Amino acid sequence: MDLNLYALELLARDKLARARAEAALHARVARHATPRDGLDRRALTVRDAAEADLGQITAIWNHEVLWTDATTDTEPRNARAEREWFERHPALYPIVVAATGGAVLAFGSLSPYRPKPAFARTVEDSVYVERRHRGEGLGGLILSELIRRARAHGHRSVLARITSGNRASMRLHTRHGFRLVGVEQQVAMRRGGWLDVTIMQLRL
Numbered sequence: 309m310d311l312n313l314y315a316l317e318l319l320a321r322d323k324l325a326r327a328r329a330e331a332a333l334h335a336r337v338a339r340h341a342t343p344r345d346g347l348d349r350r351a352l353t354v355r356d357a358a359e360a361d362l363g364q365i366t367a368i369w370n371h372e373v374l375w376t377d378a379t380t381d382t383e384p385r386n387a388r389a390e391r392e393w394f395e396r397h398p399a400l401y402p403i404v405v406a407a408t409g410g411a412v413l414a415f416g417s418l419s420p421y422r423p424k425p426a427f428a429r430t431v432e433d434s435v436y437v438e439r440r441h442r443g444e445g446l447g448g449l450i451l452s453e454l455i456r457r458a459r460a461h462g463h464r465s466v467l468a469r470i471t472s473g474n475r476a477s478m479r480l481h482t483r484h485g486f487r488l489v490g491v492e493q494q495v496a497m498r499r500g501g502w503l504d505v506t507i508m509q510l511r512l
Contacts, residue, residue: 354453357403357415359394364412365405366390368438377471377503378436381495401431402457406446413441416450418458421467429464435480447480455484459512466512471496472504486510 339350357365370384385393397403406414416435421427432453437446457466458466468486486508494502 318340328360344406351408352406354404354406354449357405361405361412362390362394368415369438371439372436377498378474380498400461404450404453406449413438414446414450416454431458431463432467432469451480451484461501468508470506472506476508481508
């Protein structure tokens, strides 16, 4: 199976309709300009997540679990589970948020790819944006910061495992230099259907 042809097939159906919007989004991210909805980037910070952010992070995450196929998790997190997740992320595997004032608009994290020591310098990224703030370049800001942190900590590769219907995430990762390296076919059952998982990699 030609993986690159597979990726092109996934993207072709909406490529033309989204091309202009995608180019405009990329330009906004690159310039850190004020997006069309008036979000003031001067008040926006990308920083380490704090325990006080966990309620808002949980709300963003649980929406994806309940209403989308962006994650292969099937159960929402409660406060205890979210705190345990937070505690599993030391500086080597950071969690970052994009926030304005006290509002968390997006978050992302690096996690160990596998528990075996041989994989210690390979990480997996996750990026989620609050649904009312999609299309504002926040996912790009989060992913850029995660890549910067991965380099700073001496990691060798960042992997993204993306459910194959999540074309927005594939485009985001492609813009940041990730390349398609594999497709796991029908490996995840979510909401009554089988999902493929696309694997993308950035070598640092």
